[in-house]
Amino acid sequence: MKMARGVAVTILIVAIAVMGVFAYQYLMRSEPTVTLNGAGATFPFPLIDKWASEYHKIKPNVQVNYQGIGSGGGIQQHIEKTVHFAASDAPLTEAQASKAPNTLHIPITIGGVVVIYNLPGISKGLKFTGEILADIYLGKITKWNDPKIVAINPNVNLPDKPITVVHRSDGSGTTYIWTSYLSDVSSEWREHVGRGTSVNWPTGLGGKGNDGVAALVQQTPYSIGYVEFTYAKTNNLTYGYVQNAAGEFIEPSIESFSKAAEYAALTLPRGDESWSKVSIVDSLANNTQAYGAYPITSFSYILVYKELNVLPNMDEATAKALVDFLWWAIHDGQSYAANLYYVPLPQNVVAHNEETIRMITFNGQQLFRR
Template identity: 50%
Template sequence: MKKLLVAGLLALAGAAQAADPLLINGAGATFPFPLYSKWFSEYGKQHPDVRFNYQSIGSGGGIQQITRGTVDFGASDAPMTAEELAKLPGVVHVPTVLGAVVVTYNAPVQGLKLTPETLAGIFLGKIAKWNDPALAAVNPGAKLPDLAIAVVHRSDGSGTTSIFTDYLAKVSPEWKSRVGAGKSVKWPAGLGAKGNEGVTGIVKQTPGAVGYVELAYANQNKLPMAELKNHAGVFVKPTIAATSAAAAGVPMPDDFRVSITDAAGKDAYPIASFTYLLVPGDLRDGAKGKAIVQFLWWAVHDGQHLAAPLDYAPLPRAVVEKVSAKLKTLKVQGRPVALGASR
C-alpha cells in the first residue's frame, strides 16, 4: 500500500510538472513594453503551454543580456551597432511595430510648437526658461510662463534615447558635434531617470519639466505633447498616422536596421522608429526555439491589430511580407520551423 501511495504521489507530481508552461525569458526596451505586455497576455490565452517573462530594462540592457545568453530573446529600439553585432554573430532583428518618441512637458502652455533649433536648444541647456524669446517666436500669441525649464532624460542605456539623439544629431550640427547619438550620451543638462516610466514620472511631478518618452506613456499619463516641425517644414502632432508616414518611402534593408528619423514626407512625424525583437538565427533550445519563432509569426501577423489601441503603428504590409520571409529562414537546432498561415 505504501509503495502504491508513493508511486501515485510521484505520478501526480510528474503530471503537475508536465503541466507547467514553458517559460521564455526576455529583456530590453521599455519603448514597446505596454504593447509587449498585451501581446504576451493575449498569446498566453491562446497558448497556455507557453509563458513569457519580460523585463523592461532598456534597450542597452536587452542587448547585453541576449549577448551574454542570459535571456532567450532581447528587445531594442536601436538597431545593434557593428561592434555589438560582432559579439553576437547571426542575431536577427525582427521589427515588431513602429513607435513615436514625443516631447512631453509640464507647463501651462497649450499647443506647444517646437522647431529642430528650439528642441536642440532646450536639451543643450541654452534655452533655460519657458518665456525664452526663441520659444516665443515659434509660439506667437501663446502665454509662456516665467518658469525655469527642467530637462529630463534617460539615465539608462536606452533605445528611446538612441532614436531621440539620432534625430537631434541629424537636425542640429551643434548637437552632433557636442553630444552625438547613441543609447547613452553625455547630457549637457538635466536630470536622469530610468526607463520611459521614470521619465514620465518625473515630468508629471516637476513643474517646468520637459522630457522625451514613447507616445503611449504620454497618452496614458495624459501629458501634453509638443508639435514638431518636420523635415518638410510642417508642424506635426505625434499620431499613429504620422508615425506610419515616417516609414513611407524609406527603403527597408535586408537586415531591417534602418533609421526613419527626420523623414522627408510632409505628413511624417520626425522622431519615429521601428522597434525590434532580437533572436539568434539558429536557436539552440528545441522547445523554446520553436515557441519563440511561432510567437514572432503571430506577433507580426495576428498581433498587429493590438498595436493602434496602445498608440503604436502597425507594420506596413510590405514590411510584414519581408519579415515573414525572414522568419521562415530562422532555424531551431539547425532545422526550420513550420509556420502557420496568418489571419
C-alpha cells in the same frame, strides 16, 4: 418515445461536450509548459505585455516573461545569452553585432518619441523646432519665455521660468531615436554629444525607463522630457508638436507616424545582415516633401539568434514556442497595436519578417516551415 429520443440526444450532446473538454485538457497537459524570457526596450513594453497576456489565452502552456529594462540592458543580455529574445529601438551597432554574431533583426512595431512638458495652465500643442529642442538639451535655451520659443508660439503666455530638462538615465533605444533626431537637426549636437543609447548629457535630470521620465516630468513643474507616445497618452501628459523637414508643425499620432513610415525611403536589409544604418528618423531628416509625417518616428525590434542552440539550456520545445510566438506577433499580434498608440506593421515589412523567421533554426533544423 419522442421524449425518450430527446433525452437520449441531449445526453449524447453533453457526453460529446464533456469528452471534448477532457480531450482539450489532455492535449494541454501533453504539451510541455514553456517560459519565454525576454528583456529590453521600454518603448514597446505596453505592446509586448499585451501580447504576453493575449498569447497565453491561445497557448496556455506558453508564458511570455518580458522585462522592460531599456534597450541597452536588453542588448547586453542578448550578447550574454541570458534571454531568449531581446527588444531594442536601436539596431545593433557593428561593434555590438560582432559580439552577437548571427543576430536577426525583426521589426515588431512603429511608434514615435514625443516631447512632453509640464507647464501649469498650458495644454498640449506647444510648438518646437529641432533647433530649439537641441538648444534646450544643450543647455543653451534655459527659460520657457526664450525669444525663439515665443516666436513660434505667439499666442501662448509662456512663463519666465527655468526649464528643467529630463532625460533617460539608462541605456535606451528611446534615447537613441531622440539623439539621432537631434544629431540630424543640429550640427552642434552631432559634434559635441552625438547619437547613442547612452550619451554624456550636457544638462538635466535622469529618469529610468519611459515610465520614469514620464513620472519625473509629471512631478516637476516647468520640466521637459521625451517618451514613447503611449506613455504620454496613458499618463495624460501634455505633448508638443514638432516641425518636420516640410516646415509643418506635426502633432504626434498614429496617422502622422504612419505617414512617416510611408515617406521613409528605406531598403530593409535581410534579417541576418547589418541593420546599423536603418533609421526612419534619418530618412525623413531632409525630406521636404514628407507632408504630414511626424519626424521622430522609429521601428522597434526584437533580436533573436539565427541558430537558437547557442543559448544555454535552450531545447527544441522552447525554440519552437519562441518561433510560433514571433510569427503570431507579426500577424495577429498587430491587431493590438493601434489601441496602444503604435502603428501596425505595413504588409511589406510583415512579408520581410516572415522570411527572417523562416531563417531560425535549432540544431540546424528549420523551425517554421509554413
